[in-house]
Amino acid sequence: MPWLSGLNSPQTEAVLTTEGPVLMLAGAGTGKTAALTARMAHLIATRKAWPSQILCVTFTNKAAREMRDRVGGHIGPAVEGMPWLGTFHAIAAKMLRRHAELVGLQSNYTIIDTDDQLRVLKQLIVADGLDEKRWPAKQLAGLIDRWKNRGLNPADLGADENEAFANGRGEQFYRLYQQRLKALNACDFGDLLLHMLNILRREQDVLDDYRQRFKYIMVDEYQDTNVVQYLWLRLLTQAKGPAGHNICVVGDDDQSIYSWRGAEVANILRFERDFPGAKVIRLEQNYRSTPQILAAASQLIDANSERLGKTLWTDIAEGEKVRVIGVWDGPEEARRIGEEAEALIRAGISLNHAAILVRAQFQTREFEDRFIQIGLDYKIIGGFRFYERAEIRDALAYLRVIAQPSDDLAFERIYNTPKRGLGQKTLEKLHRHARAEGVPLFAAAMQVVDSDELPARARNTLLALVRDFARWRDGAASLSPAELARTVLDESGYTDALQNERSAQSAGRLENLSELARAMEEYETLGAFLEHVSLVMDNDRAESGNPITIMTIHAAKGLEFDHVFLPGWEEGVFPSQRALDEGGLRSLEEERRLAYVAITRARSSCTILHAANRRIYGQWTSAIPSRFVGELPDAMIDAETSMTGGESLWRANWSEQSDPFAHLAKVQPSRVTTRGPGWQRGTAAQFDAAPKRIVEAGRSAASFAAKPRKDIGVG
Numbered sequence: 190m191p192w193l194s195g196l197n198s199p200q201t202e203a204v205l206t207t208e209g210p211v212l213m214l215a216g217a218g219t220g221k222t223a224a225l226t227a228r229m230a231h232l233i234a235t236r237k238a239w240p241s242q243i244l245c246v247t248f249t250n251k252a253a254r255e256m257r258d259r260v261g262g263h264i265g266p267a268v269e270g271m272p273w274l275g276t277f278h279a280i281a282a283k284m285l286r287r288h289a290e291l292v293g294l295q296s297n298y299t300i301i302d303t304d305d306q307l308r309v310l311k312q313l314i315v316a317d318g319l320d321e322k323r324w325p326a327k328q329l330a331g332l333i334d335r336w337k338n339r340g341l342n343p344a345d346l347g348a349d350e351n352e353a354f355a356n357g358r359g360e361q362f363y364r365l366y367q368q369r370l371k372a373l374n375a376c377d378f379g380d381l382l383l384h385m386l387n388i389l390r391r392e393q394d395v396l397d398d399y400r401q402r403f404k405y406i407m408v409d410e411y412q413d414t415n416v417v418q419y420l421w422l423r424l425l426t427q428a429k430g431p432a433g434h435n436i437c438v439v440g441d442d443d444q445s446i447y448s449w450r451g452a453e454v455a456n457i458l459r460f461e462r463d464f465p466g467a468k469v470i471r472l473e474q475n476y477r478s479t480p481q482i483l484a485a486a487s488q489l490i491d492a493n494s495e496r497l498g499k500t501l502w503t504d505i506a507e508g509e510k511v512r513v514i515g516v517w518d519g520p521e522e523a524r525r526i527g528e529e530a531e532a533l534i535r536a537g538i539s540l541n542h543a544a545i546l547v548r549a550q551f552q553t554r555e556f557e558d559r560f561i562q563i564g565l566d567y568k569i570i571g572g573f574r575f576y577e578r579a580e581i582r583d584a585l586a587y588l589r590v591i592a593q594p595s596d597d598l599a600f601e602r603i604y605n606t607p608k609r610g611l612g613q614k615t616l617e618k619l620h621r622h623a624r625a626e627g628v629p630l631f632a633a634a635m636q637v638v639d640s641d642e643l644p645a646r647a648r649n650t651l652l653a654l655v656r657d658f659a660r661w662r663d664g665a666a667s668l669s670p671a672e673l674a675r676t677v678l679d680e681s682g683y684t685d686a687l688q689n690e691r692s693a694q695s696a697g698r699l700e701n702l703s704e705l706a707r708a709m710e711e712y713e714t715l716g717a718f719l720e721h722v723s724l725v726m727d728n729d730r731a732e733s734g735n736p737i738t739i740m741t742i743h744a745a746k747g748l749e750f751d752h753v754f755l756p757g758w759e760e761g762v763f764p765s766q767r768a769l770d771e772g773g774l775r776s777l778e779e780e781r782r783l784a785y786v787a788i789t790r791a792r793s794s795c796t797i798l799h800a801a802n803r804r805i806y807g808q809w810t811s812a813i814p815s816r817f818v819g820e821l822p823d824a825m826i827d828a829e830t831s832m833t834g835g836e837s838l839w840r841a842n843w844s845e846q847s848d849p850f851a852h853l854a855k856v857q858p859s860r861v862t863t864r865g866p867g868w869q870r871g872t873a874a875q876f877d878a879a880p881k882r883i884v885e886a887g888r889s890a891a892s893f894a895a896k897p898r899k900d901i902g903v904g
């Protein structure tokens with residue numbers, strides 16, 4: 190059985206325990222996904238099931254592809270017939286095609302994207318006469334998504350949910366939206382799962398059919414399943430008889446990082462209750478990371494109270510300690526990572542195996558600017574390059590029209606963004622006028638507002654816009670580019686419109702816009718900045734074929750890289766300001782899990798950076814290193830600072846700051862550390878007062894080396 194070769198004994202047990210419920214609960218890098226893959230190969234190769242009788246759920250399409258490839262490596266072309274290997278959404282879509290008529294759709298239904306979804310919702314809101322500004326479509330879309338994630342149909346909404354939109358009209362709009370989609374023979378992403386759940390609940394014969402079909406069910410990253418997914422699995426597996434309970438889920442409660450999208454870590458915690466007699470398999474050997482990286486991550490996550498706790502160890506040879514680098518500011522952070530990347534290249538290491546993992550999308554901008562400047566190839570996964578994002582392009586379009594009134598493309602982009610009631614008809618008139626007079630659109634607008642070519646309302650709106658631009662153009666002479674950008678975004682109503690959305694994405698977009706203004710602070714004139722942007726946006730950059738990856742930590746789940754850089758470990762960036770504002774233990778612990786996921790992506794080196802200063806709203810603000818830095822074990826980190834004055838300067842800074850770790854004293858008395866991050870040792874007296882366990886946890890790397898089994902002993 191070649192698919193078993195190389196697996197350790199608990200992994201092998203997980204593969205061979207094919208009957209009954211199995212929970213593989215284990216920390217990062219312990220080979221959960223590897224075992225799940227081997228299990229699938231085993232089931233097929235030993236003819237326990239045909240490929241079509243296995244339902245295997247992965248978190249991303251990429252993970253599904255990789256799994257298919259790996260299983261194919263074991264069993265050959267038989268892997269082709271595996272229709273039920275994919276994400277929940279992909280699998281649900283496939284099922285729904287077969288049963289669409291049961292929920293009033295035809296089998297050729299379309300799956301609409303977010304843009305279409307918003308358009309439909311907006312039509313409903315406007316048709317009702319509601320004020321779209323007060324009750325934005327985005328907000329309704331967010332609510333409906335959340336309800337669908339929780340498996341709730343319109344009739345299932347409680348009073349609170351109903352109250353959440355337009356003063357008690359949540360249910361009504363949800364219902365209208367579903368009717369409208371049906372009329373369009375369409376469904377949204379959330380519907381894929383909800384429709385199928387409804388079908389499985391209502392149609393016993395369909396449910397029986399799938400229960401018969403799926404002899405084995407497997408789920409990777411189970412800790413991030415949401416309610417509707419959980420209900421699905423419950424229905425499919427709660428049958429009597431041989432096919433009933435063969436469910437194997439794998440996950441890690443410490444890596445639950447999608448609660449903001451409705452994931453419920455409780456699903457994994459109650460697995461044994463849901464499936465009595467479940468075999469729980471714990472994997473403790475980590476095959477991914479050096480002992481230093483593993484110890485650092487384990488100690489960090491140990492500060493969380495809501496966790497099961499687990500032991501992890503590794504046989505991998507000693508490596509470098511986790512580096513914690515303090516730099517002066519954001520640009521230096523980008524410079525430093527650029528230098529580190531160049532050093533890797535000089536050492537003959539391909540940057541394919543290196544990644545920069547950020548907490549929030551806006552952080553990528555500084556790296557992109559720097560890498561373009563030094564000609565370092567990079568790729569951004571799961572997001573647009575900074576200057577290609579919609580909100581950034583909008584903002585740039587305003588600035589381009591200010592700098593260059595004949596920039597028609599830019600004018601067209603923003604003349605009705607945010608929505609100000611200037612429609613397609615007005616634009617057509619402007620175009621006609623511009624062509625006739627041989628002038629740019631903006632000049633045409635100036636002329637048209639003086640004539641009676643347009644109806645009064647459009648004329649007034651356009652006039653206001655033309656006047657705004659005149660004022661901003663004047664402003665450009667006296668304001669710095671960054672101030673100008675902020676003024677324009679405020680006065681144009683762009684910021685307000687985003688704020689009113691209150692959608693999951695709008696907060697990130699606002700952050701991106703502040704980041705844009707921050708970037709502009711380095712430029713004397715608007716022209717100089719815009720020139721920089723066009724150079725950055727130039728797509729002719731040489732591709733080396735070995736780009737360094739930049740992505741969010743969320744998107745990096747399940748992946749691994751030889752070298753990982755983790756920038757921006759400062760209070761307010763990571764943990765995020767939002768988590769701090771919410772203030773609850775819950776959101777803070779989710780941030781810490783995210784930090785754990787980040788560190789455990791690294792195989793041989795992990796470098797954490799934090800800057801002493803960030804420029805926020807035009808002000809230099811001194812940033813406090815993330816509490817997570819302070820929670821890393823001394824013995825596993827190498828701290829350095831590029832600041833002149835080094836430690837003493839830092840200590841001086843530190844004493845002026847309020848103690849960022851003070852909150853821990855309130856939350857978890859036993860876990861207080863008196864240590865500042867890395868080099869910021871507390872006073873001797875403080876240090877003596879530190880709980881003993883921390884000193885113990887910080888065993889030296891040498892003591893690990895002395896033992897054949899490097900027990901990191903956490904939990």
Ligand code: ATP
Nearest residue numbers: 195196197216217218219220221222223476477747
């Ligand atoms: P995560 O929690 O991050 O998803 P995981 O538990 O799914 O991690 P895998 O990605 O399956 O871990 O494995 C981590 C690494 O260890 C991979 O490079 C994998 O090939 C390797 N690996 C897994 N099992 C073994 C084994 N028994 N022997 C050697 N290497 C292994």
Ligand code: MG
Nearest residue numbers: 221222223747
């Ligand atoms: Mg995995």
